[in-house]
Amino acid sequence: MLSLEQVKQSLERAGQAHVLQFWPELSGLERDAFLQDLSQLDLQRLREHCEGAARAAAAPPGSLDRHIEPVPPESIGSVRRSGSKTLTEWEHEGLLQISQNRVGVLLLAGGQGTRLGVQYPKGMYNVRLPSSKTLYQIQAERIHKIQQLADRKYGSKSTVPWYIMTSEFTLAPTEKFFKENHYFGMEPSNIVMFEQRMIPAVTFDGKVILQGKGKLAMAPDGNGGLYQALVDNKVLEDMKKRGVEYLHVYCVDNILVKMADPVFIGFCVSKGADCGAKVVEKACAAEPVGVVCRVRGVSQVVEYSEIQPETAELRGPGGGLVYSAGNICNHFFTRAFLQDVAE
Numbered sequence: 528m529l530s531l532e533q534v535k536q537s538l539e540r541a542g543q544a545h546v547l548q549f550w551p552e553l554s555g556l557e558r559d560a561f562l563q564d565l566s567q568l569d570l571q572r573l574r575e576h577c578e579g580a581a582r583a584a585a586a587p588p589g590s591l592d593r594h595i596e597p598v599p600p601e602s603i604g605s606v607r608r609s610g611s612k613t614l615t616e617w618e619h620e621g622l623l624q625i626s627q628n629r630v631g632v633l634l635l636a637g638g639q640g641t642r643l644g645v646q647y648p649k650g651m652y653n654v655r656l657p658s659s660k661t662l663y664q665i666q667a668e669r670i671h672k673i674q675q676l677a678d679r680k681y682g683s684k685s686t687v688p689w690y691i692m693t694s695e696f697t698l699a700p701t702e703k704f705f706k707e708n709h710y711f712g713m714e715p716s717n718i719v720m721f722e723q724r725m726i727p728a729v730t731f732d733g734k735v736i737l738q739g740k741g742k743l744a745m746a747p748d749g750n751g752g753l754y755q756a757l758v759d760n761k762v763l764e765d766m767k768k769r770g771v772e773y774l775h776v777y778c779v780d781n782i783l784v785k786m787a788d789p790v791f792i793g794f795c796v797s798k799g800a801d802c803g804a805k806v807v808e809k810a811c812a813a814e815p816v817g818v819v820c821r822v823r824g825v826s827q828v829v830e831y832s833e834i835q836p837e838t839a840e841l842r843g844p845g846g847g848l849v850y851s852a853g854n855i856c857n858h859f860f861t862r863a864f865l866q867d868v869a870e
């Protein structure tokens with residue numbers, strides 16, 4: 528732990544000295560705990576984050592749009608436009624990989640569910656189905672089912688491990704919920720929960736916010752915190768040990784999610800892709816979903832808040848939207864790709 532003097536100096540250098548404004552009012556115990564938290568702050572990294580966010584916010588509207596282009600047709604596979612032979616080939620490839628224990632699923636469940644307005648992890652939400660099943664139970668049953676389908680086709684005894692990224696807010700209640708529900712019939716060792724990092728919440732001008740006189744307001748570092756969390760928690764090592772080469776990543780609030788969807792997995796594997804995104808055609812230009820596209824030649828998601836309405840409304844020769852690949856936060860990654868990103 529750093530001394531108060533050291534912490535003071537680095538806070539001053541980083542323009543964050545205000546966080547110590549209530550120091551004289553803190554008890555001895557509170558001071559120790561606060562100093563401990565402050566010693567662990569990576570102020571340099573925080574500054575880089577804030578500067579990056581400020582730059583993005585200050586960029587003139589439309590600056591992304593000038594460099595945007597659709598994903599090339601050869602990288603796209605469409606369920607709607609492909610014949611049943613092609614779809615069956617992709618499905619068989621996906622099931623084959625599952626039967627060989629080479630596929631895992633990863634749930635992004637570190638968000639706080641603020642928009643849903645619940646005080647507990649979203650996966651515990653009972654969506655009022657007649658069965659009263661929660662999102663977690665529905666997902667567990669889908670893992671059982673896909674294993675069963677692969678086993679039936681290839682005579683295997685497959686396992687699709689379930690990786691669950693949580694945060695400081697969601698780990699303990701999620702663990703408790705799974706335990707109380709007997710892991711929904713799954714082998715507990717095949718459910719790997721891990722925590723993403725927390726970062727300080729800041730104001731628009733990059734000042735760290737206090738939650739209390741001796742406590743920083745912290746928040747999970749976004750779903751892009753996944754890559755760091757995979758390393759911090761040795762998840763890539765776990766995948767390697769199990770022989771998992773492909774990961775299907777999805778978000779918690781998608782009740783229709785086809786976990787380890789064999790068609791999607793099979794398509795990505797047969798393309799030799801190192802990452803992929805499953806998309807749904809946008810219903811209308813203004814639909815508030817991100818679009819998968821290319822910016823300066825690099826494939827990425829451009830959020831609906833980033834794209835200009837004129838770009839979103841562009842239509843191709845057939846009359847369809849040029850940017851219609853709606854992101855539903857369903858991603859495919861090879862372990863090798865994730866390892867590469869991590870390094």
Ligand SMILES: CC(=O)N[C@H]1[C@@H](OP(=O)(O)OP(=O)(O)OC[C@H]2O[C@@H](n3ccc(=O)[nH]c3=O)[C@H](O)[C@@H]2O)O[C@H](CO)[C@@H](O)[C@@H]1O
Binds near residue numbers: 779
């Ligand atoms: C960045 C991103 O993916 N955006 C997509 C996401 O938006 P959306 O606004 O839903 O993205 P969020 O970041 O809120 O949440 C997506 C998922 O990430 C998880 N989460 C979030 C924050 C965090 O720190 N840790 C964490 O695990 C949430 O629990 C959730 O499962 O879904 C939309 C609809 O499907 C897409 O159109 C958006 O393009």
